[in-house]
Amino acid sequence: MLVCLNVMRIINELTASAIVYGLDELGLKATVGNTHLGVEDFDNRMVNYFVEEFKKKNKVDIGGNTKALRRIRSACERAKRTLSFAFDTIIELDALYQGIDLYSSLSRSKFEELNMELFRECMETVDKCLIDTKKNRSCIHDVVLIGSSSRIPKVQKLLQEFFRDKDLCKSINPDEAVAYGTTVQAALLSEDFKKAPELVLLDFTPLSLGVGRMRDKMSVVIPRNTTIPAKMTKRYMTAEDYVTSFQIDVYEGERTRATDNNLLVGFIFLVFLVFRMVIISIDADEILNVSS
Structure with a gap:
């Protein structure tokens, strides 16, 4: 069909x-997020825990075995969902590696201990959002x-x-x-x-939009929480005179270093003057347009 x-x-x-x-x-x-914190981070803490536990019990390191790690991750995802309503659960994987089984229990308190640092980061994000709204x-x-x-x-x-x-x-x-x-x-x-x-x-932009500058600095053109559609212009100067072209990389994110943010697209512009303007616009559908 x-x-x-x-x-x-x-x-x-x-x-x-x-x-x-x-x-x-x-x-x-306002909107505030942490692009370096997500559901997978909770799963990663659990996977690392069971890899270490398997190593201690069996004197075997499965950290480099893709198939074994995939099976553990799937089991951890199920366990995480179970712990949302139960206080403990069982991880049981037959012949996980070299015929050795993985059988272990995981309590809700242990899950919280493994991820407490990440939970605190979540609360810090909530606090930042309140600060933005004043x-x-x-x-x-x-x-x-x-x-x-x-x-x-x-x-x-x-x-x-x-x-x-x-x-x-x-x-x-x-x-x-x-x-x-x-x-x-x-x-x-x-x-x-x-x-x-x-x-x-x-609607609004959930993340800042900007370009990478010299020394890997993020230069914000459209700040986050800007109502869209929006169009903003910023003027830049080339590092040297008489260059014929230069590249502009457009990022989204809140990190100071450009490469720590999410690279959206890169452009090569022809240069006819020393000073150039970069124009970034975003429409109601969050479609990005970049010109110079």
Whole structure:
């Protein structure tokens, strides 16, 4: 069966999930994220733990065996989900390496111990977001959980403590919030849906956009949390006179070093003057345009 989709607009996940709880006008105040922290980091801590445990018990290092690591990672992902509602679980893998089995238990407390540093980084990110909005915790009405990692009990507990025992919103499946919000936005844009809610959506850039400068420095052109569509210009000077061309690499992220951010695209521009302007624009669909 052939299905044709009419793509009317592209929105990011944060905006889509926020639409679920939007009123007449939805304007996101700030977004903060850690592009170097994700679900895989929790899994990596667990995988490393079991690799070391297997090594201690059997005097065999499986750190370089791709197949064994893949099996352990799959088991860790299942265990992580189980520990969201259970206090302990069993990791059992037959003939993991050279006919040796892996059989071990993992408690929720051990899982939290392995990942406590990462949980604290999550809370630091929440704190940075509040700082950007220039609001204190008492001004927050609702705390909405989105994404599978929000099911981790320790994450929920730390969030509740951070917001001074405020109840967390769990009225919608965290795995479905993005799809639900996207559906609402599609209804708003479609003429076929007459009962769609009245909602004005003000989208934004979740990460800063800029170019790499000399000594690997990130020069921000469009700061994060800028309402889109947006178009900004920045003037740069070539390092030497009479060069005929130079390359501009466009990054997204908040790190000081350009190469620590996500490289989007690179361009080679012809130079006719000493000073050149770099123009970066992003439309309502978050489509990036770069010119000089």
